[in-house]
Amino acid sequence: MIILNGVSKIFNQGQQNQFVSLQDISITIPPRQVTVLKGPSGSGKTTLLSIIGGMSRPTSGRVTMNGREVTSLPERFLSALRRETFGFIFQQFNLINGISILENIMLPAYPNGERHTLLKARALELLAMFGLEARAATRVELLSGGEVQRVAIARALINNPEVIIADEPTAHLDSKLSVELMAIMERLKADGKTIIMASHDPLVYDAGVVDNIVEIRDGRISCSNRPQ
Amino acid sequence: MANIEKQRAIIDFTLSSLMRRKGKNAALLVVYTLVVTALASVMFFTKSIKTEAAAVLADAPELVVQRLVAGRHEMIPLSYVEKISSIRGIRAVRGRLWGYYYDPVFGSNYTLLVPRELTFGDGEAAVGSGVARSGLAEVGNIMPFRTYQGELFTLTVAQVLPSSTELVSADLVLLSSGDFRALFGVPENMATDLVAEVANPSEIPTITAKIVKLLPDTRPIARDEILRTYEAIFSWRSGILLAILSGALLAFFIFAWDKATGLSAEERREIGILKAIGWDVADVLMMKLWEGAALSLTAFVTGVLLAYLHVFAGGASLIVPVLKGWSVLYPSFRLTPSIDFMQLGILFFLTVIPYTVATIVPSWRAAIAAPDSVMRG
Numbered sequence: 312m313i314i315l316n317g318v319s320k321i322f323n324q325g326q327q328n329q330f331v332s333l334q335d336i337s338i339t340i341p342p343r344q345v346t347v348l349k350g351p352s353g354s355g356k357t358t359l360l361s362i363i364g365g366m367s368r369p370t371s372g373r374v375t376m377n378g379r380e381v382t383s384l385p386e387r388f389l390s391a392l393r394r395e396t397f398g399f400i401f402q403q404f405n406l407i408n409g410i411s412i413l414e415n416i417m418l419p420a421y422p423n424g425e426r427h428t429l430l431k432a433r434a435l436e437l438l439a440m441f442g443l444e445a446r447a448a449t450r451v452e453l454l455s456g457g458e459v460q461r462v463a464i465a466r467a468l469i470n471n472p473e474v475i476i477a478d479e480p481t482a483h484l485d486s487k488l489s490v491e492l493m494a495i496m497e498r499l500k501a502d503g504k505t506i507i508m509a510s511h512d513p514l515v516y517d518a519g520v521v522d523n524i525v526e527i528r529d530g531r532i533s534c535s536n537r538p539q
Numbered sequence: 540m541a542n543i544e545k546q547r548a549i550i551d552f553t554l555s556s557l558m559r560r561k562g563k564n565a566a567l568l569v570v571y572t573l574v575v576t577a578l579a580s581v582m583f584f585t586k587s588i589k590t591e592a593a594a595v596l597a598d599a600p601e602l603v604v605q606r607l608v609a610g611r612h613e614m615i616p617l618s619y620v621e622k623i624s625s626i627r628g629i630r631a632v633r634g635r636l637w638g639y640y641y642d643p644v645f646g647s648n649y650t651l652l653v654p655r656e657l658t659f660g661d662g663e664a665a666v667g668s669g670v671a672r673s674g675l676a677e678v679g680n681i682m683p684f685r686t687y688q689g690e691l692f693t694l695t696v697a698q699v700l701p702s703s704t705e706l707v708s709a710d711l712v713l714l715s716s717g718d719f720r721a722l723f724g725v726p727e728n729m730a731t732d733l734v735a736e737v738a739n740p741s742e743i744p745t746i747t748a749k750i751v752k753l754l755p756d757t758r759p760i761a762r763d764e765i766l767r768t769y770e771a772i773f774s775w776r777s778g779i780l781l782a783i784l785s786g787a788l789l790a791f792f793i794f795a796w797d798k799a800t801g802l803s804a805e806e807r808r809e810i811g812i813l814k815a816i817g818w819d820v821a822d823v824l825m826m827k828l829w830e831g832a833a834l835s836l837t838a839f840v841t842g843v844l845l846a847y848l849h850v851f852a853g854g855a856s857l858i859v860p861v862l863k864g865w866s867v868l869y870p871s872f873r874l875t876p877s878i879d880f881m882q883l884g885i886l887f888f889l890t891v892i893p894y895t896v897a898t899i900v901p902s903w904r905a906a907i908a909a910p911d912s913v914m915r916g
């Protein structure tokens with residue numbers, strides 16, 4: 312359970328170009344459900360996701376994760392939180408070019424100090440799950456769009472996170488791949504993952520798998536409800 | 540255990556990272572290696588030549604007295620021994636017999652010397668490693684010479700001298716004084732030069748003055764004087780070379796600094812991604828540390844090895860023309876490896892450490908930034 316309490320984010324505070332990106336956000340994200348942050352471009356979805364995922368700190372307000380306050384954790388613990396609790400699927404996918412798919416998938420686990428053979432076995436298992444085992448040694452820049460997306464998901468899963476965070480996951484996909492992605496999300500939900508997505512794509516927020524929709528506009532919550 | 544696995548994983552990634560930026564890293568590696576090679580060559584060379592010179596001079600007597608005729612070194616009468624012995628402060632004086640012999644058949648030069656204590660008899664010789672190596676001599680072989688009158692004269696090799704340094708004994712042939720005199724026609728009452736032992740080395744200037752006064756046709760040479768001359772020549776020359784090379788080193792650092800500190804947008808983005816997926820600042824820095832260390836250690840080790848081969852196997856052919864002075868003093872010879880680890884350590888600290896630090900700083904700056912920019916691509 313992730314609880315946000317009065318979270319605000321102000322960029323360039325006190326300067327000429329001060330910008331209030333989030334204002335007084337209080338929401339509860341229930342575990343093992345799919346929550347979608349919905350809103351137009353520039354409404355603050357990405358900002359909110361990065362605060363939830365421990366990538367940036369709110370200007371004010373608190374975030375608690377399973378009862379633990381994470382807002383004021385030192386940087387070192389935030390890194391560990393990002394690594395152990397969250398799996399990120401970025402809008403731009405953000406894979407690392409020049410190295411193999413397999414290595415990309417293993418990267419988030421390197422700081423854990425796990426035995427290399429075990430880690431590799433786990434990564435190969437994930438690749439097999441996404442039908443990519445034959446491509447393990449391929450370099451990322453040689454992949455098709457659909458493959459890149461699946462590698463990005465596999466990388467998010469390597470540390471077996473509790474929460475999956477996906478920012479506009481269908482933004483760079485055609486409809487067929489978008490539907491495929493939502494099918495994968497359904498599978499992950501069935502596996503007990505908490506899923507938080509930001510999107511303004513109806514293919515995402517209208518999907519049957521979605522449990523909660525949080526609507527954001529100009530950095531404020533305009534409506535929070537369960538669909539249907 | 541976990542930490543070892545972690546370091547291993549980070550190193551794995553570091554190495555594949557280095558391979559990705561092949562062009563940039565290869566160029567850096569080549570320049571870096573060449574700079575280390577050049578500096579280490581000069582260091583090895585200077586150290587060895589000084590060691591050689593010191594070894595030669597360590598065995599040299601404190602004071603050598605030569606006789607000059609028309610400004611040239613001539614045989615000295617043994618009657619001078621008694622005259623010099625009478626000078627206060629002189630402990631002992633003896634005559635030495637030595638000279639050079641050119642063997643036209645093998646085209647080689649030998650230094651013939653009558654040792655102070657002979658361990659073999661007339662008609663026998665002990666030879667240096669260089670003579671032995673040329674295949675002319677092994678124990679039991681007979682070496683042919685021609686006397687000053689052109690007659691055949693043979694010596695049996697009784698022993699091969701162990702060589703502490705090539706320079707000291709490579710071309711050496713030791714023989715008895717009887718054989719020496721017979722070979723070169725040196726009369727019984729003459730020697731090549733005289734060597735004197737001095738009770739108190741600080742009196743040497745006074746003693747040399749007295750010798751010249753007593754025997755105006757002689758020239759006394761003090762060991763310290765020779766040593767100082769050698770030291771001065773080698774230090775001065777290698778100093779100039781090092782100064783030139785420091786310029787190269789500086790140029791290299793400007794180049795390296797530029798390459799290393801200018802994190803490309805790509806590298807900055809990668810650091811952001813690593814942070815975003817859960818790498819700690821320390822993990823990122825560890826990776827960059829391994830990266831800098833891998834590159835600079837490779838360059839350092841390769842450079843030092845190349846310098847070693849260059850100086851001790853290749854005859855320092857690339858720097859000899861610059862340090863030409865010594866080749867006038869010595870005929871060509873192979874240097875005995877002699878390494879000053881202190882100097883190597885300094886070279887290490889002047890190359891590997893600054894380079895590694897130079898690569899770490901910009902990465903650290905990139906790594907402490909919040910990774911949320913990654914979310915926005």
Ligand SMILES: Nc1ncnc2c1ncn2[C@@H]1O[C@H](COP(=O)(O)OP(=O)(O)O)[C@@H](O)[C@H]1O
Pocket residue numbers: 322323330331332350351352353354355356357358359915
């Ligand atoms: N680092 C930043 N500095 C200043 N303004 C920012 C920064 N990041 C985001 N913003 C602003 O915050 C607002 C919300 O951005 P974002 O969270 O990316 O919205 P969304 O993801 O909903 O499109 C935007 O107007 C954006 O310009």
Ligand SMILES: [Mg+2]
Pocket residue numbers: 353356357358478479
């Ligand atoms: Mg966004």
